[in-house]
Amino acid sequence: MTSPLRFCVRRSSALERGATTLVTLRLPSDVGCIEEAVELVTRHCLAGQHATETIRFRLRVVLSEAISNAIIRGNAEDHTKWVDVRVELVPEVIRVYVTDEGPGFDPAAIPEPISPEQLDEARGRGLYLIRKLVDAVHFNEQGNSICMTLRRS
Amino acid sequence: MGFSESKGTGGITLVEVDGQLIIGNRQELKDLVQAALERGERRLLIDFSKTGYIDSSGLGALVSISKRIREAGGELRLSGLNEDLRSLFELTKLDTLFAINETPEQALASF
Numbered sequence: 001m002t003s004p005l006r007f008c009v010r011r012s013s014a015l016e017r018g019a020t021t022l023v024t025l026r027l028p029s030d031v032g033c034i035e036e037a038v039e040l041v042t043r044h045c046l047a048g049q050h051a052t053e054t055i056r057f058r059l060r061v062v063l064s065e066a067i068s069n070a071i072i073r074g075n076a077e078d079h080t081k082w083v084d085v086r087v088e089l090v091p092e093v094i095r096v097y098v099t100d101e102g103p104g105f106d107p108a109a110i111p112e113p114i115s116p117e118q119l120d121e122a123r124g125r126g127l128y129l130i131r132k133l134v135d136a137v138h139f140n141e142q143g144n145s146i147c148m149t150l151r152r153s
Numbered sequence: 154m155g156f157s158e159s160k161g162t163g164g165i166t167l168v169e170v171d172g173q174l175i176i177g178n179r180q181e182l183k184d185l186v187q188a189a190l191e192r193g194e195r196r197l198l199i200d201f202s203k204t205g206y207i208d209s210s211g212l213g214a215l216v217s218i219s220k221r222i223r224e225a226g227g228e229l230r231l232s233g234l235n236e237d238l239r240s241l242f243e244l245t246k247l248d249t250l251f252a253i254n255e256t257p258e259q260a261l262a263s264f
Contacts, residue, residue, distance in 0.1 A: 031177050032177055034176065034177055035173055035177055037173075053237065054236075054237055057237040059207055060206045060236075061206050061207075061208060061241070062174075062204065064175055064206070064208045065208055065209060068175075068176050068208065068210065070182065072176075093238045095194075102188065119192050123213075125209040125212075126208070126210075127244075128209070128245075129209050129241070129244065129245065132244045133244075145154060
């Protein structure tokens with residue numbers, strides 16, 4: 001079976017914002033595609049790069065969370081809608097953008113899970129984990145695109 | 154990749170998570186534990202020695218599993234969490250909710 005993922009890696013000295021490598025991936029709104037997408041992006045981002053196991057682990061977790069949020073909350077699992085992942089590798093940091101085709105949301109309106117017992121049902125647990133695992137989180141104005149920045153060391 | 158179930162010493166049910174525990178497969182783990190409870194098994198160990206990563210849905214599934222086992226009068230222990238996996242439990246304060254042992258052997262001996 002052909003993979004539904006559309007994947008591209010560009011390595012160039014002329015990429016924007018000082019990036020040395022750009023990895024892009026487009027996947028359908030199907031949670032069954034998340035694991036493969038995470039593995040593809042992580043493998044190509046960190047191939048030949050100096051990265052600790054912890055950075056590798058955090059990248060995989062936050063990619064999984066952000067893609068999952070984009071599919072479920074953003075695109076409401078509408079299989080005709082896509083999720084776009086874009087990773088820019090710059091010398092000091094990894095910048096990860098995940099964008100859906102949904103109407104967007106207000107991240108400030110998402111409550112943090114207040115107790116561990118709530119973790120099986122509370123909204124916002126994925127975002128909570130992302131905020132804890134990366135160095136910076138930003139959203140675009142519409143709220144349908146998250147940018148996560150991880151320092152390489 | 155997936156979940157494998159076996160019997161440990163003393164009739165304890167051992168479930169190994171091989172690969173990831175994420176939104177795409179968390180229901181499979183919940184169903185597996187539910188089936189064990191329905192067979193009358195009450196002492197369960199979930200081992201993460203072969204696990205790559207867990208997402209928040211996977212953590213949520215573990216909370217849900219823990220509640221079900223507790224309500225059935227059973228006991229759940231976790232083992233094999235490496236430093237990165239353990240950090241997820243600490244960040245979400247789940248380390249206070251679960252009985253965690255370093256190795257499956259230590260967990261089996263702790264029931």
